[in-house]
Amino acid sequence: MRALILNNEIIDVVETEFKVHPSLTWIDCPDDCTRQWSLVNNIPTAPAPEVDTLTYAEKRKIEYDQLNQFEMQFDDQRDGTTTWVDAINEIKARYPK
Numbered sequence: 645m646r647a648l649i650l651n652n653e654i655i656d657v658v659e660t661e662f663k664v665h666p667s668l669t670w671i672d673c674p675d676d677c678t679r680q681w682s683l684v685n686n687i688p689t690a691p692a693p694e695v696d697t698l699t700y701a702e703k704r705k706i707e708y709d710q711l712n713q714f715e716m717q718f719d720d721q722r723d724g725t726t727t728w729v730d731a732i733n734e735i736k737a738r739y740p741k
Contacts, residue, residue, distance in 0.1 A: 647673040652683050700739040707735045 648656040649669045657677050661670045673681070673688040681688050698706075716728035 645673050645675050645677055646670045647677055647681075647688050649683065652686075654679050654681050654683065654688060700741055703739045704735055707739075708732070 646658055646661045647654045647670070648658070648661075648664065649671055650667065654673075654677070655668075657673060657679060664670070671686070671688070676690075677688050681690055683689070711728075711731055713728060716731065720726060720728050
């Protein structure tokens with residue numbers, strides 16, 4: 645594969661290079677290279693995987709805040725259901741301590 649470079653950025657990745665403006669250059673790159681890769685010391689480099697920095701408590705709070713908990717509790721009380729408890733338990737199971 646060949647990566648097309650402009651201002652030290654990968655702007656295209658192709659199997660076969662073609663004629664380009666002199667401001668552009670071609671370099672070899674791995675077969676799985678994409679435009680999301682970057683050049684590090686002139687070497688095509690895959691982006692680092694995103695690091696999940698949220699704690700389990702922060703992840704839970706984000707999901708808890710998305711629930712309409714008071715209405716769920718009211719409806720459960722009125723209807724004899726466990727929708728709210730089930731939703732909370734599902735979130736806790738997804739993000740254990």
